[in-house]
Amino acid sequence: MEKEKYTNEKSDSIICGRNPVMEALKSGANLDTIYIDGNGGSLGVIRRLAKEKGIVVKDADDKKLSRLSGGASHQGVVAEGACGEYSTVEEILSISREKGTKPFIIICDEIEDPHNLGAIIRTAETSGADGVIIPKRRSASLNATVFKTSAGAASYVPVARVSNLAACIDTLKENGVWIYGTDASGTDYSQTDFTGGVGLVIGSEGFGISKLIAKKCDFMIKLPMEGKINSLNASVAAGIFMYEVLRQRRSGK
Secondary structure, eight states: OEEOOOOSSOOSSEEESHHHHHHHHHHTOOEEEEEESOOSHHHHHHHHHHHHTTOEEEEOOHHHHHHHHTTSOOTTEEEEEOSSOOBOHHHHHHHHHHHTSOOEEEEEESOOOHHHHHHHHHHHHHTTOOEEEEESSSSOOSOHHHHHHTTTGGGTSOEEEESOHHHHHHHHHHTTOEEEEEEEEEEEGGGSOOSSOEEEEEEBTTTBSOHHHHHHOSEEEEOOOOSSOOOOOHHHHHHHHHHHHHHHHHHTO
C-alpha cells in the first residue's frame, strides 16, 4: 500500500475505529480514503472490503491517524468520507458532445495539496472546462478541504478519479483531445493554438509532470518568467493556462 505523506491539516468528514469503519463499508457509505496502521485481524478485513469496493487504502502511522481523528480513539484505522460523487471519463467527454464544443479537460498529475486541487477546480468551473481528471494514487481527493477551497465549484465540475492516468490519456486522444503538458522547456503558451480539443496537464507541486505522462503529451507549453523565481504555484499557473484556452475559444484565436 502507498505510504501516506503527512500534511498539517486535520481531515474532515472522518470515521474513527474498527467497528464504525467496518459498518460504513458494509453499508455502502460514500468513503474516499481509508488510512490504516496494521494488517491483521479486523484491519485485514477492512483492507479486503475496501479493495472490493475500489476505495483507496493508505498506510499511516499512529501520529497521522491521531491527527486525522482529532485525538479520538482510532484503533488503527480512520476513514475519510467523500464530499462528492466521482464521475467517469466518458461522462466528462459526453459534456462537450452535448454542447457541440471541443473537449476542454484539466488533468492533474499528482496534485497532492487539497487547497491547490480546490483552486484548480474553481478555475476550471469559471473558465468553462468540461471536467477534471485526477489519479487515485498520490493525489488530493474530493474531501472537505477541496470542496471548501473550490468555493462550491466542486458541486458543478465533474471530477473523474482514474487508476491509470497514462491509459486515460490514451482514451482522451482517441476522442479527439490533444494533450498539452506544462513545463519550463515548452513553447510560450501565448503562441499555442488551443482551439481544438484540449487536455491540459498540470504537474505536481514539487516535481512537475512525471516522465511517463510527459511522454504522452502532444505539446509542452510554458509561461514566461521575468523574475528571479522560476515557477508559480500549480493552481495559479493552471488558472493562467485555462483562461488562455477560454480567450482563444471566445475570440476564435
